[in-house]
Amino acid sequence: MAQDVLTDLNKVRNIGIMAHIDAGKTTTTERILYYTGVNRKIGETHDGASTTDWMEQEKERGITITSAAVTCFWNDHQVNIIDTPGHVDFTVEVERSLRVLDGAVAVFDGKEGVEPQSEQVWRQAEKYDVPRICFVNKMDKLGADFYYTVQTIVDRLGAKPLVMQLPIGAEDDFDGVVDLLTMKAITWRGKVEIGAEPTYEEIPEDLKEKAEQYREQLIEAVAESDDELMEKYFGGEELSLDEIKAAIRKLTINSEIYPVLCGTAYKNKGIQPMLDAVIDYLPTPLDVGEVHGHKVGDEEVEMTRKPSKEEPFSALAFKVASHPFFGNLIYARVYSGRVTPSTQVQNSTKGKKERIGKLFQMHANKENPVEEAVAGNIYAFIGLKDVTTGDTLCDINDQIVLESMSFPDPVIHVSIEPKTKADQEKLSTAIQRLVDEDPTFTVRLDEETGQTVIGGMGELHLDVFVDRMKREFKVEANVGMPQVAYRETLKGVVEKYDYTHKKQTGGSGQFAKVQIRLEPLEDEKIEEGETYEFEDKVTGGRVPKEYIPSVNAGIQDSMQYGILAGYPMVNVKATLLDGQYHEVDSSEMAFKVAGSMAFKEAARMAKPVILEPMMSVEVTTPEDYMGDVIGDINSRRGQVQSMEERTGARVVKAYVPLSEMFGYVGDLRSRTQGRANYSMVFGHYAEVPASVSKEIIAKATGE
Numbered sequence: 001m002a003q004d005v006l007t008d009l010n011k012v013r014n015i016g017i018m019a020h021i022d023a024g025k026t027t028t029t030e031r032i033l034y035y036t037g038v039n040r041k042i043g044e045t046h047d048g049a050s051t052t053d054w055m056e057q058e059k060e061r062g063i064t065i066t067s068a069a070v071t072c073f074w075n076d077h078q079v080n081i082i083d084t085p086g087h088v089d090f091t092v093e094v095e096r097s098l099r100v101l102d103g104a105v106a107v108f109d110g111k112e113g114v115e116p117q118s119e120q121v122w123r124q125a126e127k128y129d130v131p132r133i134c135f136v137n138k139m140d141k142l143g144a145d146f147y148y149t150v151q152t153i154v155d156r157l158g159a160k161p162l163v164m165q166l167p168i169g170a171e172d173d174f175d176g177v178v179d180l181l182t183m184k185a186i187t188w189r190g191k192v193e194i195g196a197e198p199t200y201e202e203i204p205e206d207l208k209e210k211a212e213q214y215r216e217q218l219i220e221a222v223a224e225s226d227d228e229l230m231e232k233y234f235g236g237e238e239l240s241l242d243e244i245k246a247a248i249r250k251l252t253i254n255s256e257i258y259p260v261l262c263g264t265a266y267k268n269k270g271i272q273p274m275l276d277a278v279i280d281y282l283p284t285p286l287d288v289g290e291v292h293g294h295k296v297g298d299e300e301v302e303m304t305r306k307p308s309k310e311e312p313f314s315a316l317a318f319k320v321a322s323h324p325f326f327g328n329l330i331y332a333r334v335y336s337g338r339v340t341p342s343t344q345v346q347n348s349t350k351g352k353k354e355r356i357g358k359l360f361q362m363h364a365n366k367e368n369p370v371e372e373a374v375a376g377n378i379y380a381f382i383g384l385k386d387v388t389t390g391d392t393l394c395d396i397n398d399q400i401v402l403e404s405m406s407f408p409d410p411v412i413h414v415s416i417e418p419k420t421k422a423d424q425e426k427l428s429t430a431i432q433r434l435v436d437e438d439p440t441f442t443v444r445l446d447e448e449t450g451q452t453v454i455g456g457m458g459e460l461h462l463d464v465f466v467d468r469m470k471r472e473f474k475v476e477a478n479v480g481m482p483q484v485a486y487r488e489t490l491k492g493v494v495e496k497y498d499y500t501h502k503k504q505t506g507g508s509g510q511f512a513k514v515q516i517r518l519e520p521l522e523d524e525k526i527e528e529g530e531t532y533e534f535e536d537k538v539t540g541g542r543v544p545k546e547y548i549p550s551v552n553a554g555i556q557d558s559m560q561y562g563i564l565a566g567y568p569m570v571n572v573k574a575t576l577l578d579g580q581y582h583e584v585d586s587s588e589m590a591f592k593v594a595g596s597m598a599f600k601e602a603a604r605m606a607k608p609v610i611l612e613p614m615m616s617v618e619v620t621t622p623e624d625y626m627g628d629v630i631g632d633i634n635s636r637r638g639q640v641q642s643m644e645e646r647t648g649a650r651v652v653k654a655y656v657p658l659s660e661m662f663g664y665v666g667d668l669r670s671r672t673q674g675r676a677n678y679s680m681v682f683g684h685y686a687e688v689p690a691s692v693s694k695e696i697i698a699k700a701t702g703e
């Protein structure tokens with residue numbers, strides 16, 4: 001029988017397993033699920049049968065893309081594991097998981113040590129202040145070196161590891177660990193089968209001295225953290241096991257130290273002590289404390305919720321997944337209060353009421369219905385219609401909008417052209433689903449070409465979209481090359497421009513005359529996010545009131561396609577100065593045409609230019625490569641804004657044109673031996689240099 005949710009929050013841990021690709025995150029997660037009794041049959045990742053990698057595509061790619069929340073139990077504690085992907089292009093997935101985690105296990109490859117992407121997920125965890133313990137995996141592998149790996153935690157992460165165990169034997173002869181707290185050997189000699197229980201024995205003779213030395217280091221680090229313990233320790237008294245554990249717990253929760261354990265997930269050694277450490281050292285929802293948010297409709301008014309069942313209900317949706325029978329599964333972390341199935345709640349982000357159908361606790365791809373969702377836990381909500389990642393669900397009578405995750409703007413677009421009408425319909429369904437699941441995919445219709453244009457975070461990110469669209473939704477489509485989103489604007493002023501629209505065809509004619517002024521929009525308005533302003537300065541009723549919106553609409557129509565290369569025109573102010581109408585022949589349509597044509601012709605004389613998206617790029621690199629990184633940014637027409645130091649690394653901030661950033665992932669990796677990483681969000685639009693402008697125009701006009 002399935003166990004109920006534990007409502008004592010001291011017994012709940014919400015954790016993630018973070019790792020570089022191939023460090024063994026999936027295998028470790030599988031073992032945890034097996035040892036905690038969720039899995040009967042173990043699935044090896046290389047057979048493509050693992051429980052968390054249940055999407056078909058993930059099996060083929062062998063990487064974990066989606067994060068599923070899995071609930072399991074260990075020593076009377078409930079552990080909710082939120083799966084996090086390891087690939088660099090899915091950093092949004094990593095970030096949204098980190099947003100709802102309380103702690104994490106960082107898995108390292110015992111031969112490679114801290115790898116570039118472990119460095120990247122580590123820094124992301126730092127950003128969200130997630131306490132971590134480290135598991136040095138693959139101790140059975142040829143060349144595995146525990147001490148080297150620990151050193152890379154110091155050198156590459158600038159973090160303070162706390163060695164909790166020493167390995168016994170190495171590679172094929174790795175037998176277990178010395179536990180430096182109990183000073184006992186925990187071994188699995190000759191046992192490789194899953195679930196094998198360890199034997200507790202004396203520390204092997206050849207490791208005794210080393211174990212003493214490391215224990216002393218450990219106790220010293222612990223004693224230094226607390227005045228009382230320090231006095232006791234230097235007074236020659238022994239610290240009790242409970243005291244030591246409590247001090248390590250505190251240091252870990254404050255992210256001052258990172259307990260390090262080791263083992264081999266694949267050969268089933270070291271898993272049980274690692275699970276014990278999750279319970280012993282990682283924070284509970286109570287340790288994490290209250291969550292922040294703001295009042296509905298007013299971001300200035302801060303609000304908080306305590307992790308208590310007695311508070312008003314609030315939850316944050318962090319993942320939308322489709323389920324074959326239940327429609328959308330909304331994974332949400334409940335931060336406060338409680339809620340039962342069939343209750344009406346408020347989606348305070350969207351301002352909509354929603355009724356909860358069922359509530360599930362997820363066991364990988366198997367669901368376990370529950371009667372109540374309570375603060376501090378993670379659930380899948382069924383029956384909600386319009387909830388996307390990042391939305392807050394809350395009590396209708398006591399609303400809050402929780403601090404959400406930040407989603408960067410898409411940096412790359414690709415056009416998709418369905419092959420048949422039936423494909424067009426399937427594409428609409430696919431888009432709806434995929435965008436619900438991942439809000440960093442964006443969609444728009446290019447009215448000129450009729451193509452659907454998808455935006456994403458990187459080439460692999462868009463690959464996933466296209467792949468899933470074809471595979472899961474069976475859409476047959478032509479997919480274009482990735483494109484940059486350019487814009488056009490005006491740099492000059494046209495004081496007065498007259499245009500007369502006149503047509504006499506058979507019956508009633510068409511007549512409209514307008515006089516407009518065009519100029520660049522004020523900088524202040526651009527900063528406020530405006531892109532267009534229309535002013536009506538017509539006097540004496542020379543253009544009747546009812547026709548004025550038509551002139552405005554006509555101008556806006558023309559602005560959709562700029563005059564240089566057809567990109568949308570922005571940051572323009574148009575003023576209607578004067579005009580003329582005809583009692584019989586004027587109409588809304590005639591004034592719209594006049595507005596549209598007047599703009600088109602006048603804009604040509606107002607020094608039109610092309611704008612390109614400048615990305616705000618942040619590169620984190622070891623100091624050794626900083627010169628290379630900056631040189632490369634300059635050669636990409638980038639402008640370095642600042643350089644600063646951050647825990648053992650240098651951070652370079654710059655604005656770089658998006659068009660120069662294609663292939664940057666690979667270039668940066670090879671330039672820095674894979675040790676630097678970067679993030680990129682949209683900054684602002686800026687005028688392109690003349691030579692680039694020429695190229696863009698030539699390409700767009702085919703000349």
Ligand SMILES: Nc1nc2c(ncn2[C@@H]2O[C@H](COP(=O)(O)OP(=O)(O)OP(=O)(O)O)[C@@H](O)[C@H]2O)c(=O)[nH]1
Pocket residue numbers: 019020021022023024025026027028045046062063064085086087137138139140141263264265266267
């Ligand atoms: N020798 C050895 N191999 C291991 C161990 N753990 C995992 N592996 C192997 O390493 C490879 C990668 O393991 P995964 O568990 O898929 O790694 P991952 O980090 O989840 O990788 P992604 O799912 O791609 O992010 C697989 O072939 C595993 O069988 C281990 O303890 N020892």
